Amino acid sequence: MIYNHKYFILDTNTKRVLDENNKELRLTGNSYRVLVFLCANKSGTVTDIGGYLDFAKDYDENHIRQYRYKINLIIGHDIIKYENNLYFLSSEVLETDKIEKNERNTDLLQQKYVKSKQELNESKVPKKESKKLNKIPALIAIIVLLLSFIDWPLYSYYTFLKIIVTGVAIYYAYYLYDVLKKKNFWFWSLVVIVILFNPIIPIYIYNKSIWMVIDVIVIGFLVGLIIKNKK
Structure with missing residues (x-):
C-alpha cells in the first residue's frame, strides 16, 4: 500500500518514505511503524500504537512521544499531532497503488536552496570595514x-x-x-x-x-x- 500525504509518501511494499520532492528519507524501526499505523488507522492512543508495535512490550507515553518527535524531525514538518490522548496526522492521507513520478529535478532544487540559504546567511553577517589608522x-x-x-x-x-x-x-x-x-x-x-x-x-x-x-x-x-x- 502507498500512502500519499501532503508532506510525504509512504510505500509499505518497499518500506520507503519519500518527502514531497520524492527524496528518500531515512525513517526506520518503530518510528517507521508508528507512521504506518497512523496512515492506516488515522489516529490512535498510546495503547493502540503500543499494541501495534509489540503487544508483549509495555510502551508508555515517553516512547510514543520520542517516535513522534523523530518522525516530525526527519520529515521536516509537524505532521503528527496530539490532542485528547490521541495521536493523528495533521492532513488527509490518500491511498494509492503507485507513486506518482515527480518530474522535477530535486537534486538541482536542493542545490539552489542550499546556495540561496548560504547567500542569505552571508548577507546577514556584517562585513568588517578596513579602518584606516587614525593619526x-x-x-x-x-x-x-x-x-x-x-x-x-x-x-x-x-x-x-x-x-x-x-x-x-x-x-x-x-x-x-x-x-x-x-x-x-x-x-x-x-x-x-x-x-x-x-x-x-x-x-x-x-x-x-x-x-x-x-x-x-x-x-x-x-x-x-x-x-x-x-x-
Missing part, C-alpha cells in the same frame, strides 16, 4: 610628550601625560590586534609603553633625564607607527 591620537600624544620637556611646577601634568600616552598606546595596540590581526614588533612595543606609562601601577624613575630619553623614543616610535601604517 590624531598619536599627534596628541606627541604634543603632550614634547610639552613634557618644559619644567612644569606641578606634578599633575606628568600624571596627565601618563594617562594620555597610556590611552593612546592601548588604542593602537587594539587596532593592530583586532583590525590588522597583527602581534608584531609594533604591537609589543605598545604593550611596553602601556606598562611604562600606566598611572595605575606606576613605574618610578626619579632621574628626569632617563624619562626625557624615554619620551624621545616614544615620540619617534609614534611617528614611525604613523608612517608604517599610512595608506
Whole structure:
C-alpha cells in the first residue's frame, strides 16, 4: 500500500518514505511503524500504537512521544499531532497503488536552496570595514610628550601625560590586534609603553633625564607607527 500525504509518501511494499520532492528519507524501526499505523488507522492512543508495535512490550507515553518527535524531525514538518490522548496526522492521507513520478529535478532544487540559504546567511553577517589608522591620537600624544620637556611646577601634568600616552598606546595596540590581526614588533612595543606609562601601577624613575630619553623614543616610535601604517 502507498500512502500519499501532503508532506510525504509512504510505500509499505518497499518500506520507503519519500518527502514531497520524492527524496528518500531515512525513517526506520518503530518510528517507521508508528507512521504506518497512523496512515492506516488515522489516529490512535498510546495503547493502540503500543499494541501495534509489540503487544508483549509495555510502551508508555515517553516512547510514543520520542517516535513522534523523530518522525516530525526527519520529515521536516509537524505532521503528527496530539490532542485528547490521541495521536493523528495533521492532513488527509490518500491511498494509492503507485507513486506518482515527480518530474522535477530535486537534486538541482536542493542545490539552489542550499546556495540561496548560504547567500542569505552571508548577507546577514556584517562585513568588517578596513579602518584606516587614525593619526590624531598619536599627534596628541606627541604634543603632550614634547610639552613634557618644559619644567612644569606641578606634578599633575606628568600624571596627565601618563594617562594620555597610556590611552593612546592601548588604542593602537587594539587596532593592530583586532583590525590588522597583527602581534608584531609594533604591537609589543605598545604593550611596553602601556606598562611604562600606566598611572595605575606606576613605574618610578626619579632621574628626569632617563624619562626625557624615554619620551624621545616614544615620540619617534609614534611617528614611525604613523608612517608604517599610512595608506
